[in-house]
Amino acid sequence: MVICQKVSFFLLLLCSYDPNQPTDLDVTGWLTLDGDANVDPRAFGKTLSFHKFVLQMLGKLILAEERCSGRFSALRIFCRMDVSVFRDCSGDVDLDSDSGFKYVVNEVDRTLNACLYYASSKPSGAADMMFVHLSKILLSAVQKKLLLNPPPPPPIRRAPV
Amino acid sequence: MEKPTRFSVTLLDWDDFLQILLMRKGWRWDMLWRSTDLILGGLNLGCDYLCVIHNEINYNSYHNHSRNPELPFKMKPGDSKIYLESMSTLGQHVSIWPAPSEYIVTAQKLETQRILQYSATSLDLQHPLVIPLEPQDLKSIVDSILSGEREGVVKREYSGFLKHVITKYTKNSEEILQKSLEEDQRYQNDGLFPRTTWFLQPFLPHLIRLGELRTYIVDGAIFYTVSTTPVDFDPTLTQYVAAEIIRPLETFRLVGYLPESLVFSSPSLQL
Numbered sequence: 001m002v003i004c005q006k007v008s009f010f011l012l013l014l015c016s017y018d019p020n021q022p023t024d025l026d027v028t029g030w031l032t033l034d035g036d037a038n039v040d041p042r043a044f045g046k047t048l049s050f051h052k053f054v055l056q057m058l059g060k061l062i063l064a065e066e067r068c069s070g071r072f073s074a075l076r077i078f079c080r081m082d083v084s085v086f087r088d089c090s091g092d093v094d095l096d097s098d099s100g101f102k103y104v105v106n107e108v109d110r111t112l113n114a115c116l117y118y119a120s121s122k123p124s125g126a127a128d129m130m131f132v133h134l135s136k137i138l139l140s141a142v143q144k145k146l147l148l149n150p151p152p153p154p155p156i157r158r159a160p161v
Numbered sequence: 162m163e164k165p166t167r168f169s170v171t172l173l174d175w176d177d178f179l180q181i182l183l184m185r186k187g188w189r190w191d192m193l194w195r196s197t198d199l200i201l202g203g204l205n206l207g208c209d210y211l212c213v214i215h216n217e218i219n220y221n222s223y224h225n226h227s228r229n230p231e232l233p234f235k236m237k238p239g240d241s242k243i244y245l246e247s248m249s250t251l252g253q254h255v256s257i258w259p260a261p262s263e264y265i266v267t268a269q270k271l272e273t274q275r276i277l278q279y280s281a282t283s284l285d286l287q288h289p290l291v292i293p294l295e296p297q298d299l300k301s302i303v304d305s306i307l308s309g310e311r312e313g314v315v316k317r318e319y320s321g322f323l324k325h326v327i328t329k330y331t332k333n334s335e336e337i338l339q340k341s342l343e344e345d346q347r348y349q350n351d352g353l354f355p356r357t358t359w360f361l362q363p364f365l366p367h368l369i370r371l372g373e374l375r376t377y378i379v380d381g382a383i384f385y386t387v388s389t390t391p392v393d394f395d396p397t398l399t400q401y402v403a404a405e406i407i408r409p410l411e412t413f414r415l416v417g418y419l420p421e422s423l424v425f426s427s428p429s430l431q432l
Contacts, residue, residue: 060280111259117387126385149252
């Protein structure tokens, strides 16, 4: 068991994810579904370090799951990540420059039972945009047979050097 | 030929769907796996796994609707095995989202925490330590939490809606523990499911006082984030607001230490 954990950890260190460009669909290497390039940019967040953390963790989780199970991870399609945010004790927090935060993921849900808190997304309509995008992604996954049992994991693309 | 760009949607209620899967024959079963591209939904294993499968509880009681004696899944003993086998067979021909295995992965909270630890460590970040507990150690650990000797939370895998979460604020913790261990022992004899594991996590008071940020991701893109806060220190009751600006929890301000007086330092984030 210990050996497996060490091997898993070593594999994680070897992953090809590029933390410097976490939101670039062409570079990250773990997004293989056909994303919609025309998503309203307002749907994306405003705080860089939080989003960078969330997407980095998502990339690692997907790689870990797929390497352990040998199956396509449903995290590629949809998930809700519950995160705690802390002040970094080593330096001052500057809310404007978005530095000095620390984050911890408490829980990850990837099923239809994830509570959406739909009403809070109404001002920007972000949840509505998410549903439209989700239906496109599901259609793409069906066409590529990624959701069949057991589907193979998608190939991992290396980030360009 | 041009690929279709939209789904044609058919709603199938749970009774019909369950009946088709339990029968596993007839024209409706044939229709399901020959003519369907995608099935959305299925049995939720994200709540108290053992009890739902073994049909011993009223699922609705979790949501304070205990007056309704009807089981929402309407499965008889033995049905769960046939259901899971049918879903597995069906899943070889038809795309199912979420796959039944994904519900099981979600229920494996200890494994999820381990993967989160590996992922955080590989990014040179910290993650709270999680310690699996042996059944014989459970009582002493819980006692030490209740007495204040230890700051921690004890949780069980394959459970949900805080049914198997014990903190120093939990009432009837001994009863919860005893019943769970008895159930676990009884269901092991079926050989269908693995033993559930309890584990110890650090107690994070901010989860009760200040809540957390819940962010929604589709296809690797963040669509929106919500800040949720328990009402009256009860994690089952939640107030929430759009988290347009991400900020550390310390920048939230508690007035008089009453949860209902929680205010935000930014006017745009007023509840």
